[in-house]
Structures are given as C-alpha cells and as structure tokens.
Amino acid sequence: MQHKFKKQFGQNFISDVNLLKAIVSDAKVDKNDQVLEIGAGGGALTKWLSQAAEKVVSYEIDLSLESQLLSLGLENVKFVFKDALKAPIEEIEKDFDGGYKLVANLPYYITSPLIFKFLSQSSKVKSLTIMVQKEVAERIVAKAGSKDFGVLSLMCQFYSNPKITRNVGKQMFFPQPKVDSALVHLEIDKKGDMPGDKFYEFVKKCFSMRRKTLINNLQGFKNLSKSEIAKKLPEFDLNLRPEDFSLEQYLLMLEKIGN
Ligand code: SAH
DSSP: OOOOOOGGGTOOEEOOHHHHHHHHHHTTOOTTOEEEEEOOTTSHHHHHHHHHSSEEEEEOSOGGGHHHHHTTOOTTEEEEOSOTTTSOHHHHHTTOSSOEEEEEEOOGGGHHHHHHHHHHHOSSEEEEEEEEEHHHHHHHHOOTTSTTOSHHHHHHHHHEEEEEEEEEOGGGEESOOSSOEEEEEEEEOOOSSOOHHHHHHHHHHHTSSTTSOHHHHHTTGGGOOHHHHHHHOTTSOTTSOGGGSOHHHHHHHHHHHOO
C-alpha cells in the first residue's frame, strides 16, 4: 500500500491481526449487527468488521484512501468519504435499519467531541468501542474521589456503562504515536430521564474550577446566590470539591435545584 500518512488526520494505522480481532470481539459484533466505523484508514479493521457483522458503514475523511478502500471489494461495506464529526447525525443514521454499534480507531483530538456527539444526539447507537489515549480512557471510567474524575467521566457514565477492555502500547500503531492507548467499550445505559444537555451545563459549572469548593463553583448557577443554593441542597457538604461527589449525587442535586 502506497499511502502518504497525514498527521493532520491523526493517521496511526493498526496491522496486528490479533489486535484487530480483539477490537471486533471487545465490540461484541456478530452477524446480526450493523456497524458504524469511523476512520477506515487502509481498511485493516474494516475487513474484520465486515466478516463479523451483517453490514458496515465506514466513514473516512481522507479522499486519497478511496481507491485503496474500494479495491478491497468488501460487499457488505459502504464507504462514505466525509468528516464524521461534521456529518449530521440523521444523515449518518439513515444508513441503518435500527440500532447499530460504533467502532473506531480515531485521531485523539476528535475523541471527546465524537463521543459527545453520539451519546447526546443518537437514539440508535447501542455501544461505542473506541481506541483512545490511555489518559482519556482513565478519565472516562474514573469514579468519584479520583483525580481523573470530571465532566468527561460524568457525561460518559450518565449515558453509558464504560469499561476499559484492553491497554494497547504505542508500538502497535504505524506511524507510532507518542502515547499509549486503551480500548474503551461504552454500553449505552442512560441514567434517568433528565435531559443530557441540562446535565452537561450543570456539571460543567460544577467543575469550572477543580480546586474550588462546589459551592464556589455553583454560585451564579440559574442566578442563584450561595445561600439560595445551600438552602436547596441541605443534605450535601458543599464545601467539598467537585470530584468528591458521585454521578448519583449530581443527578439528585440538579433535580433539587430544578433543571
Ligand atoms: N481504522 C484504521 C485507521 C486508523 S487511523 C486502522 O485502525 O488501521 C484514523 C483514521 O481516521 C485515518 O484514516 C483518518 O484519515 C481518519 N479520520 C480522521 N478524522 C476523521 C473524521 N473527522 N471523520 C472520518 N475519518 C476521520
């Protein structure tokens, strides 16, 4: 394959067959599944997904990979040469009959926006299995009390049950990235019926300054003063820091403040 690797598209390809098979298996893809792949690259993962799944739709931003990908002759795969972050969710999802599983080995700088896009906008995605920077994986699964716990952890856990399925060393990629990776699997499981965007605004405010107490961060939320907030949340010690409260506590707080 004669491909000029493009740094601006975060191209770090995987060729190790065991790892490619492991990604498909961690994503729990079988013949009944329709799969959305993001970042086809040279099609290494696409081939294994195509064997395992009923159907694959694979997005790739780099048009110079088109002839290579089409020459693979994968019959149950539709390649779409578009930016998956910019494509409207309705357009992406019209290719699927019902639910689908998202699988991606992606550039790291689009990890968070992509996860947010599918968690908050999709009603059809059943799970996300994504290769991310190891530090990001640790933030996604972190629990209250940990220094890694923050807005990303809360939002991922609000919409899903995230797990790290494996650590992946940087030597598994070509060209080699600077940092190690991990594969995360997020099984969709939305907690309660609070609207996600409301919860997002709230936890963003709570974590605006990590080193401040919760009450200092919350001051001004919905134009409420510190004492008004304290009155609405008598059962919480608001002098703790934002990472000291759990997802369940944040959900309860927002309900009490009135979302
Ligand atoms: N899945 C392949 C390639 C991984 S590299 C493998 O595992 O070997 C990541 C790929 O994502 C690159 O081919 C890059 O061009 C593509 N990409 C980057 N940003 C994208 C975007 N916004 N939408 C779709 N594809 C993107």
